[in-house]
Amino acid sequence: MYENVEMRQVFSNELGKIMERDERVVCIDADLARAQGTLGLRQQFPDRAFDVGVAEQNMASVAAGLAAYGFIPFIGSFTPFATRRICDQVAISITYAKRNVKIVGLDPGISAELNGGTHMSMEDIGVMRSIPGMVIFEPVDCMQLVKAMPEIVRYDGPIYIRLFRKAVPAIFHEDYQFDLFKADLIKAGTDVSIFASGIMVSQAVSACEILRGKGINAELINIHTIKPIDRKAVIESARKTGAVVTCENHNIIGGLNSAVCEILAEDFPVHVKAVGVKDHFGEVAKIDYLLAKYKMTPGDIVDAAVECINRKTRGQSGFCSSSEPSSNH
Amino acid sequence: MKENEIAFLVDKSKHIRRLTIDSIGKLGVGHVGGCLSIVEALVVLYYKEMNINPQKPDMAGRDRFVMSKGHAGPALYAVLADKGYFEACLLDTLNRPETTLPSHCDMIRTKGIDMTAGSLGQGFSCAVGMAKGSKIKGDNSRIYTVVGDGESQEGQIWEAAMFAAQQKLNNLIGFTDYNKFQLDGGISEIVGLEPLDMKWKAFGWDVIVVQDGHDVKEIAEAIGKARQSEAKPTMIILNTIKGKGVSFAEAAGVTNHNMPVTEEQRIQALKELA
Structure with a gap:
């Protein structure tokens, strides 16, 4: 069903659907909306989809402030900048303060390909795993991501989503039953x-x-x-x-x-x-x-x-x- | 402002100083200097300006306050206790095991605290996020936040400043507690901020400099002016004295950031503030 469809396209489609029915959901980018596929959401939701510029630390804490105001923000960047670069903001503004922020890391590990070593996070799971209360989710294909998105929003707490952004072979089919906490x-x-x-x-x-x-x-x-x-x-x-x-x-x-x-x-x-x-x-x-x-x-x-x-x-x-x-x- | 209102706020400031130094003194150590320098701003906000209801701490559409220099928590706790968010006797549990009043502000533990802060620079961004949230909701609330002068050396402050200006967050009013000292020395000796007002202007903010950051009338007038801003956030720079109102703390100068307080000093301070 999702052969040859990019994960980022599925992600932004699903996020758009969720934003349509849930006014609490906000999408914040740090100058990578084109990479993440979320740029189009700004036309549909001019108030709730916006850019903080190249300022990931601010993005994380702004999201925490929005969460303290009752919103459910999704923030995104490449994996190294969504984790190790803003580790303290994730730890304190988001997780220590128990704020419901969803953090999307794009291009995990070797999938950064031509961006090379600076953009390849080999340690992002390690960084996030050692922060108390952080949930870490890595979708394997588009179907799993589609099934996961509503669960991710429903879960009241921070989740790190490690997102491969291009097309991947399908592993799961339409009848797949997803449970966020079951392998x-x-x-x-x-x-x-x-x-x-x-x-x-x-x-x-x-x-x-x-x-x-x-x-x-x-x-x-x-x-x-x-x-x-x-x-x-x-x-x-x-x-x-x-x-x-x-x-x-x-x-x-x-x-x-x-x-x-x-x-x-x-x-x-x-x-x-x-x-x-x-x-x-x-x-x-x-x-x-x-x-x-x-x-x-x-x-x-x-x-x-x-x-x-x-x-x-x-x-x-x-x-x-x-x-x-x-x-x- | 009427004279009796000024007198009330001046008296209240003295009372909040008393509660603050008493709770830190009973513990024996704490962030004395930066708590005492921000008392008048807190008093003007919580007793005059903010739309809040201590009986309904989670009231929708209320104004919010973020103490980005989270180590000034004890001064804020004194205000919240006096306003009735929690029992005043809890102030005696400050920074003790299992307390609801930890050294740095914590929204999970403490009723009335709108945002957790302590890692410098972050609370200010959170306040910007709240101001953006209020704009999205259109609830016409205001977000107030205090940053330290030392804290203003954090890069994140300026990331947030640019973003707040870009978003035209005129519902955001910040205060710089410009007491001229940080932990390691004078601000100008470590990494100077001057010209601080020009910096904020250059970052797209309205700026009001309050010559005496302990003058409640001057603070209230600055807030009134900031509220008139049509398209910009406002930074109110408060020229303050670190350790203000307690002689031993003022005399300690740079060492009053986080200092021991003896029982004799606690009692002496309470007498000075009687």
Whole structure:
């Protein structure tokens, strides 16, 4: 249904529909409305869609002031400027003050492509995840985003929306039932659990196909809400498979891998392999090039899964009875 | 302004100073200087100018106040207690564990506080957001906010200033508590603000300089003038004295930003303000 449709177009369409029926909703940009696709909203809602200029700090606190006045503002910028640049405004004006502001970060991780390293946030989830009370949502496709938008508005509190802005392969269909706080089982399996978010979900779907050819039955779960993470889904899947791979378009420190490991270390320790950005900055290149360079392709996910399964079958818990040092990290 | 109204506001200012220094003194330490320098502005706002109802702290269409220099919370708490937003005895819990009156203003914890502040520069932007919100709603309310002179070194203040002018937020009235000191020294020695009035003008604001920021009549007249603005926000620059009205605090000068207060000093201050 949404093949070849850009996520930003879907986002601004849905936001427009919501603004039409809910006068509390406001759209604030910091000179990136053209990038976000929200420029058109200004004609439709001249009072409630406006620009603060290149001033992200002000945008965040103005939004908090509007929220204190009863509005529900959506603010947006590229991910690094919607998170690390305005970390204190997000922490104090918005989250500490419990203001209902929705923060949209565009072009997460390597998807900043030709804007390069300065615009590639490898740490935005880490920054936002460590702020108490922040919800972090990363839609995987247009259908999920459409289903999520009303829930995001309905939820009374700050949410960080990590938004890939171009077209993505469809994962979900019309009958998809969305729950902001529940992970999606995309494929059930028994041998290894793959937890994936954002653009890495489609990479993981391909990896599952390759694994099936090798006789490996992988379980694929989409973690669309990284905080608060669906703890039950993570533990139940890990208990079933005994081996876990995380796939994220983010530094493996501070993001999905960290979130999954925090749960498993406490409640059900198993081997975990991380596929993602291995603690370095980004650079100018297209996504496919960077996926290959940073070892984030389906083949890399397969390798990680096979290694995890091998350790499991060799009986190396790695936590209490390992005879050789773990090479996990 | 009638003489009896002036006398009332002058007396009230003395009372608010008393409550403020008493609560900080009982704790033994606090932001004495910046609390005492802003008392008259708070008194004129809360006892004369603002459309508020302490019995209905969340009343729609009320005027709002944002203490962007959030460390002056204790002076504002004294005003709110005196106005009846909460019991005056709560002032004795200032900055103690589980208090509803933390050192910096917190809208979640304290009845009557319109916005959380403490990380400097942010409250001012929040006030701008509220003024924009009032314009969207068309509820004709006014938003008042106080920024510190040291706080005016924050870049965010000037981001917000440009945006407020662009949006023609004439319902926004700001005050600069220009007491000439910040934590590390004199403002002019650290990073000077002069010419401060010209800066605000250049950023598209109407500016009124109040020569004596402790003169309630002069403050009230400035607010009256600011209310007439048709298309611009107004910044009222208050020339104030840090620690005003308490001799040991005034004498402490630059060290009165966050200072210890002994029991003897607390009692002496209450006598001075009797």
